[in-house]
Amino acid sequence: MLVDCPMCDTEFDSAxxxxxxxxxxxxxxxxxxxxxx
Structure with missing residues (x-):
């Protein structure tokens, strides 16, 4: 699942x-x- 990191706003696949x-x-x-x- 793609999520946005709240610290640096990088979108990444959390899994x-x-x-x-x-x-x-x-x-x-x-x-x-x-x-x-």
Missing amino acids: EECGFCPCCGEDYDSLVGEDWN
Whole structure:
């Protein structure tokens, strides 16, 4: 699923990147909580 990182606004596939933003390395799940889909 494509998501936008709230920290750096990079769009990435959360499943492919295992929940980590490839741009800034932030853990997307911890940034936005559990139900971000």
